[in-house]
Amino acid sequence: MNDAPPVLKALQLTKSYRVGASRLEVLRGVDVELRPGEVRALMGASGSGKSTLLNLLGLLDKPDSGKLLLNGREVQNLGRAASSRTRASSVGFVFQQFQLLPELSALENVLLPRRLLAGWNWWGRRGNERRAAREALGMVGLGKRLRHRPAQLSGGEQQRVAIARALICQPPILLADEPTGNLDRGSSEEVLELLLRLGREMRSAVLIATHDSDVSARCDSIVTMSDGLVRLAEPA
Amino acid sequence: MTLLSLGLTYFRRRPLLLFSSVAIGLGVAVLFTVLAVMNGFLVELEKSIRSFSGDAVIENRYLPSREPFRFADYQAALAQVDGVQRLEPRLGWYALVGRRGGHAVTDPRSTDLSGMMLFGVDDAFANAEGDGATATGGNGDGAVPIPMRLGRQAAQRLQLEIGDELGLITFVQGGDGRPAPLRATFRLHSLLRTGRFDQEMDTAHVPRAALANLLQRDPPFTQVLVRTTPDADPLQVAEDVETALKKAKLALPGYPRTLTWREKGGTLLKAVENQRGMLSIVFFFIVLVAAYQLVATLTLTVTEKRRDIGVLRALGATPGRIVRFFVALGMVVTVAGIGIGLVLGQWLTSNLRTVEKWISGGERIFRAEVYKFEDIPVSVDPASVTLLIAATLAAALVFSLVPALRAARLRIVDSLRKR
Numbered sequence: 001m002n003d004a005p006p007v008l009k010a011l012q013l014t015k016s017y018r019v020g021a022s023r024l025e026v027l028r029g030v031d032v033e034l035r036p037g038e039v040r041a042l043m044g045a046s047g048s049g050k051s052t053l054l055n056l057l058g059l060l061d062k063p064d065s066g067k068l069l070l071n072g073r074e075v076q077n078l079g080r081a082a083s084s085r086t087r088a089s090s091v092g093f094v095f096q097q098f099q100l101l102p103e104l105s106a107l108e109n110v111l112l113p114r115r116l117l118a119g120w121n122w123w124g125r126r127g128n129e130r131r132a133a134r135e136a137l138g139m140v141g142l143g144k145r146l147r148h149r150p151a152q153l154s155g156g157e158q159q160r161v162a163i164a165r166a167l168i169c170q171p172p173i174l175l176a177d178e179p180t181g182n183l184d185r186g187s188s189e190e191v192l193e194l195l196l197r198l199g200r201e202m203r204s205a206v207l208i209a210t211h212d213s214d215v216s217a218r219c220d221s222i223v224t225m226s227d228g229l230v231r232l233a234e235p236a
Numbered sequence: 237m238t239l240l241s242l243g244l245t246y247f248r249r250r251p252l253l254l255f256s257s258v259a260i261g262l263g264v265a266v267l268f269t270v271l272a273v274m275n276g277f278l279v280e281l282e283k284s285i286r287s288f289s290g291d292a293v294i295e296n297r298y299l300p301s302r303e304p305f306r307f308a309d310y311q312a313a314l315a316q317v318d319g320v321q322r323l324e325p326r327l328g329w330y331a332l333v334g335r336r337g338g339h340a341v342t343d344p345r346s347t348d349l350s351g352m353m354l355f356g357v358d359d360a361f362a363n364a365e366g367d368g369a370t371a372t373g374g375n376g377d378g379a380v381p382i383p384m385r386l387g388r389q390a391a392q393r394l395q396l397e398i399g400d401e402l403g404l405i406t407f408v409q410g411g412d413g414r415p416a417p418l419r420a421t422f423r424l425h426s427l428l429r430t431g432r433f434d435q436e437m438d439t440a441h442v443p444r445a446a447l448a449n450l451l452q453r454d455p456p457f458t459q460v461l462v463r464t465t466p467d468a469d470p471l472q473v474a475e476d477v478e479t480a481l482k483k484a485k486l487a488l489p490g491y492p493r494t495l496t497w498r499e500k501g502g503t504l505l506k507a508v509e510n511q512r513g514m515l516s517i518v519f520f521f522i523v524l525v526a527a528y529q530l531v532a533t534l535t536l537t538v539t540e541k542r543r544d545i546g547v548l549r550a551l552g553a554t555p556g557r558i559v560r561f562f563v564a565l566g567m568v569v570t571v572a573g574i575g576i577g578l579v580l581g582q583w584l585t586s587n588l589r590t591v592e593k594w595i596s597g598g599e600r601i602f603r604a605e606v607y608k609f610e611d612i613p614v615s616v617d618p619a620s621v622t623l624l625i626a627a628t629l630a631a632a633l634v635f636s637l638v639p640a641l642r643a644a645r646l647r648i649v650d651s652l653r654k655r
Contacts, residue, residue, distance in 0.1 A: 060550055060648045081554040088552020099547045099652065103245040115239065116552040165551075 005072075006033035007172045007205045008057060013066035013076075015052055026052045028228035029066070034173060034205035039196055041216035042209040044225030050209040051177055053225065057207065058091045058175045059083040071172075088117040092166030092204070094195065096178035098158040100150040100165075107133050107146040110165045117169055136164035140194055156187025160194060167198055174199050176208040180215060192218060239557075242544075243565045246537065247572070253565075256526075256533045257573040263523035264577025264628060265584060270519050271620045272585040274512035276613030281508060284432045285501040288439075290324065290461030291470040292477060293495045297488060304455045305486050313484035317476045319468030325457035327356030327444050331406035333386070335394055336421060350390050350437075354404075356444030356456070382446045383425035387436035389604075391427055400424045408451055420450055433604040462494070470496050520627065526573070527631040530566050534639035538562065538646075545643050546651025555644035562643050566636025567629065574625055585614045 015027040026049040034040060034057075044050050055061040056068065059075060068076040075086055092113075093099075100109045110133040118129070137143055140160035142153075150158050159179060166174055179195060180188035192215055199206035208215060216222050223230045247253050296305060307325045314320050334349040381401055396402065402422045410416030422442065430436055448456030464473045474496045481487045481494070498505060538545065545558060553561075584591060589611070592601050602612045 055649050058550070060652075081556060084549065084552050084554040084557075087550070093550055095652070099543070099550070101242065101544050101547060103242055103249065103544075108241065112548070113551045116548070116557065 004035045004037070006035050006069075007071055009033040009067075009069040010053075010057060011067040011069070013053070013056055013063045013068065015049075015056060015061070015063050025228055027056070027063070030225075030228070030230050032057075032223060032230055034207055036172060036205055037200055037203040038221070039199055039206040039208070039219045041219035041222045042207055042225065042230075043211060043213075043216050043222055044209075045211065048225040049228055050225055053230070054175050054177050054207070054209050057173070058093060059087045088113060089169065090171050090173055092169065092171040092174040094159070094162050094166050094174070094176035094179045096181040098150070098155070098162045098182070100158055100161055102150050105147045105149055106137060106142060106153065106161045109150070109161055110136050110168055113165060113169050132168055133164075136168045137161070139167075139198065140164045154187070155183050156190060159183060159187070159191045163191065163194055163198065167202060167204070170202050170204070172204060174204045174206045176206065178210055179208060180210070180212065188212075188215075239561055240564070243561060243568055246541070246565060247568050250537065252533050252536065253569050254572075256530055256569050257576060259526040259529060260523065260570055260573025260628065260632070261576025261580060263519075263526040264574055264624065265580035267516070267519040267523055267624055268577060268581025268616075268621065269584045269588075270515050271512070271624065272581070272614045272616045273588075273612055274508065274515060275617045275620060276615040277508050277607075277609070278505070278512070279615040280431065280609055280613040281501060281505060282497065284430055284435065285505075286470075286497045288430060288435060289497060289500045291464040291468075291497050292462040292474040293497075293500055294460040294462065294477065294481070294493055295495070296455065296458055296460060297493070306455055307457060307460065309484070309486055310460050310481075313480050313486055314462075314477060317473070317480050319464045319473040320462055320477065321465045321468075322463040324358065324461040324463065325444065326459045326461055327447050327451075327453065327456055328458045329354045329356070329406060329447065329451060329453075331404050333384075333390075333394075333402055333404050333422075333440065335396065336401040336403040350394060352386075352390065352438055352440050354406075354447060355439065355441050356447035357441050358444050381421045381423035382442055382450065384422040385426045385428045385441040386424055387439045388427040388429050389433055389436040390438065390440070391424065393437070396424050398424050398426065406451075418450070431609060433608045433610070471498070520624075523624075523628055524631055527570065527628060527635050530569060530632055530635040531638050533569070534562055534566055534636060535642065537565070538639045538643040542646060542651045545646055546648050549646070549648045550652060558644040559637070559640040562640035563633065563636045566632050566640070570629060570632035570636075574628055578621070582616075585616065588612050588614065 010030055010032045013027050013030040014025070016023045016025040018024075030053060032053070042050050042053065052061070056063050056076075059068075059078070063076055066076065067074055070086065070090060075083065078086060100106075101112070104112070107130070111129060114129045114132065134143065134146060137146060140163055142157060142160055142164070145153060145157065150161070153161065159182075163179075166176075174195075176195060180191055183191060195206065195208070196218060206219075208219060210216055294310065307323075311323055314323060331352055331354050332349050333352045333354075384402060386396065386402070391397075394402075400423070402424060404420045404422060406418050407415040408418045428436060428439060428441055430439075444456060448454070462473065462477060464470050474494045478487070478494045487493050548558065548561075549555075588602075592612075595601060604610045
């Protein structure tokens, strides 16, 4: 049992979308919390609202109502610039589609969050950042593929670059949306193993949206989504 | 430097952005060339006016009822004026000049006759036969011809060669106070080359003493040219000269005596300056149109790179950062365009003759009869080029802002969605 206070806490989050003349309620009062070092699976059928919830937790979108507390501070109403800065410092993302910038090398992709976090005052730390990015890529087993562009890497390798990118700022929260959804079985296993190991090592709170029971089985706890609500379940 | 390298990579890999640079470059090159040519005209006009008429000119006007002013009076009055390097007396007179013999000088309708401004000057005719010491007024048959330095274009038109004799007809005040015709013979001593077609077409230099003698003119000058020291401001010198003339009572009340080279060049200079202004505005519109297409190019880039923008925003890029990124991309495109434009413009201005031949198939487009100079003058003015660069960058900045703001307003979740 993890007794640490939650790093992220969602209270009664709601979100709906306009579809034609009507509104589609995707989240109808979701409560969820994430603690440091905890790995949670978020399960649910396609269209159940997993990605929507991840977007709200990651400050990529705003809820219609409810509260979102990051280390006890309300963040659901932050302005666009403030939420960007909060995201840069506190949240790492791993997407199903990898979302690497095709024009940049693996090293440059991993460097991006550090550069964005540092803003304009990164001159003095330039060498440190490159070293950190190289180490991050080394941790995911791509120490010799620094200069390769995404198109020159396999799907599994691209996702490993994405994991290195998500973790380079050592964020307290790591959100992964179907991280193995586009990978073959062998690569899925490697990527999942890496995600879980590095998340735990860095004491990040990890939330993995998946509909793969093999993935959820490796997590500390599972929350499931249906009808716009979540409920806690134990791993199988 | 990752965002900058991303911008540079976009620039390198997207032909459309390069195309924008080329378009801006063409606009800049055209405007650079136009400005260089117009500046060249102004510089050469200034040179020709200053060398021809001095940095300032004192018109030697006096009341017939009073004793005329002497050159020595001017020398004495202006000896202490700062910036005055030298004074040159000059005697100006209008006349008709033509080949001697036949009916050229007797028939004013003859095409062998040219209206000419004769200037009696003191230089270059020393020791020439008939330089004033030997010439006599109203020289008829048997008199020694007066040497003349005739404008090169006029000599060509009249088909004259060095040593040929010329006839002159003018009018002077007769004994009864009425205009009386005066004929004289000159010999072509040399050709006057100023580089300006109009000056070479209607100007001739003759020895001042001989001309004064011929015209029975006293005092033997109508103008005093003021040559200033290189560091002096001709406007200031002209003002000081005017003050000194008034002090020495060499000025008529209420009559401006001293004209600067700029006032002397008056209408022509103003016309060229106005033309430069107008052309700058017209051609800057080309640059504006070229820069305007940045809106389209960058908007397309924003649309195509929508997912990248979403990723950058998800990783923590603020909207302001996205704006700066796309504005910087626009600036990269523009700076490259300016670079292309300056190189191309420099080449164009250095090879105007070649370009003229390409355009016309060998014919002269810029004819000296129209444009006054044999060669199209070119002068690159650093201030104009700086202004051109600044204006282009400013326009590009404004035009880049539109797509940049659009990129910053994109919703992250929409941008990241698989399309």
